[in-house]
Amino acid sequence: MLYNVRQIESTLRxxxxxxxxxxxxxxxxxxxxxxxxxxxxxxxRVRREHPGIGLVTVYRTLETLAGLGLxxxxxxxxxxxxxxxxxxxxxxxxxxxxxxxxxxxxxxxDLAGLERRLAREKRFRISGHLLEFVGQCRTCREAxxx
Amino acid sequence: MLYNVRQIESTLRxxxxxxxxxxxxxxxxxxxxxxxxxxxxxxxRVRREHPGIGLVTVYRTLETLAGLGLxxxxxxxxxxxxxxxxxxxxxxxxxxxxxxxxxxxxxxxDLAGLERRLAREKRFRISGHLLEFVGQCRTCREAxxx
DNA sequence: TGCCAGATGAAAATGATTATCGTTTAGCAG
DNA sequence: CTGCTAAACGATAATCATTTTCATCTGGCA
Ligand SMILES: [Mn+2]
Ligand SMILES: [Mn+2]
Ligand SMILES: [Zn+2]
Ligand SMILES: [Zn+2]
Numbered sequence: 001m002l003y004n005v006r007q008i009e010s011t012l013r014x015x016x017x018x019x020x021x022x023x024x025x026x027x028x029x030x031x032x033x034x035x036x037x038x039x040x041x042x043x044x045r046v047r048r049e050h051p052g053i054g055l056v057t058v059y060r061t062l063e064t065l066a067g068l069g070l071x072x073x074x075x076x077x078x079x080x081x082x083x084x085x086x087x088x089x090x091x092x093x094x095x096x097x098x099x100x101x102x103x104x105x106x107x108x109x110d111l112a113g114l115e116r117r118l119a120r121e122k123r124f125r126i127s128g129h130l131l132e133f134v135g136q137c138r139t140c141r142e143a144x145x146x
Numbered sequence: 147m148l149y150n151v152r153q154i155e156s157t158l159r160x161x162x163x164x165x166x167x168x169x170x171x172x173x174x175x176x177x178x179x180x181x182x183x184x185x186x187x188x189x190x191r192v193r194r195e196h197p198g199i200g201l202v203t204v205y206r207t208l209e210t211l212a213g214l215g216l217x218x219x220x221x222x223x224x225x226x227x228x229x230x231x232x233x234x235x236x237x238x239x240x241x242x243x244x245x246x247x248x249x250x251x252x253x254x255x256d257l258a259g260l261e262r263r264l265a266r267e268k269r270f271r272i273s274g275h276l277l278e279f280v281g282q283c284r285t286c287r288e289a290x291x292x
Numbered sequence: 293t294g295c296c297a298g299a300t301g302a303a304a305a306t307g308a309t310t311a312t313c314g315t316t317t318a319g320c321a322g
Numbered sequence: 323c324t325g326c327t328a329a330a331c332g333a334t335a336a337t338c339a340t341t342t343t344c345a346t347c348t349g350g351c352a
Pocket of ligand 3: 136137138139140141
């Protein structure tokens with residue numbers, strides 16, 4: 001369902017990128033987490049196994065992986081940029097709690113028809129989509145006493 | 147369809163915010179544009195009519211307006227943060243060009259069924275949604291020679 | 293094994309956003 | 323109309339994320 005370490009390293013190799021311990025560590029950190037991670041968070045995790053790695057390398061590797069479509073770059077509030085392993089199809093769906101920030105992934109949507117229509121009307125070549133519902137999760141709703 | 151200057155100023159007044167010339171100018175700049183504007187762009191526009199305004203004031207006012215739900219804050223590639231006048235209902239739909247950053251608004255979607263199902267299954271109280279299609283706009287596709 | 297393009301990391305530069313703080317002013321009471 | 327005061331403003335500095343630069347290192351191949 002999501003890309004795994006083997007697939008990602010294989011793609012890197014195929015495209016002529018070298019497999020370095022740093023890249024391995026970064027890929028492991030991302031695939032080992034189902035949530036979105038900021039570059040700084042990834043740096044923190046990678047450093048535990050691989051002290052001495054540079055934050056710059058993290059940024060560079062994330063850019064490479066996102067360019068290859070292997071991970072998904074998301075921009076949202078707060079530290080703004082974050083990354084998640086990508087599922088082969090180019091779409092993402094989230095339920096976001098506006099109180100605690102929890103992000104829940106859901107898998108199904110039916111936007112193909114809308115996508116085709118928009119591509120035609122607006123002359124866009126659409127490569128992916130992001131669908132996010134914002135609200136209050138069960139826990140936060142109960143905590144708020146509603 | 148979208149909030150206008152009068153509605154925005156009225157809301158500010160109701161909530162006890164003062165109507166200053168700076169806020170007026172910022173509100174005018176945003177409502178006078180259908181596209182997303184970054185804080186820096188808004189600053190540039192406001193400065194033409196109101197030299198001497200501080201960039202800090204732009205940031206503060208944008209935060210206030212977004213907090214009141216009068217404008218919509220979006221995060222995307224590039225300069226990352228941008229703002230758009232909001233439509234009263236709590237949803238937004240964008241077509242974003244990943245090359246040049248152009249954002250096109252579209253109005254219709256049919257997510258009510260999905261929203262109800264998710265609310266039930268995930269126990270969320272959903273208050274709004276964001277649907278973004280990412281791709282390449284006509285201009286950029288042609289510039290790329292495809 | 294040796295080579296070298298590509299990869300790395302330290303350090304500095306840049307750019308966006310936020311915090312501080314003394315000054316100004318919108319809105320209201322008198 | 324004044325005068326008052328909490329709110330808002332703007333200059334400046336601080337912070338934080340990201341990018342650039344450049345000297346050094348190394349993965350993968352001959
Ligand atoms: Mn989808
Ligand atoms: Mn909608
Ligand atoms: Zn929550
Ligand atoms: Zn474009």
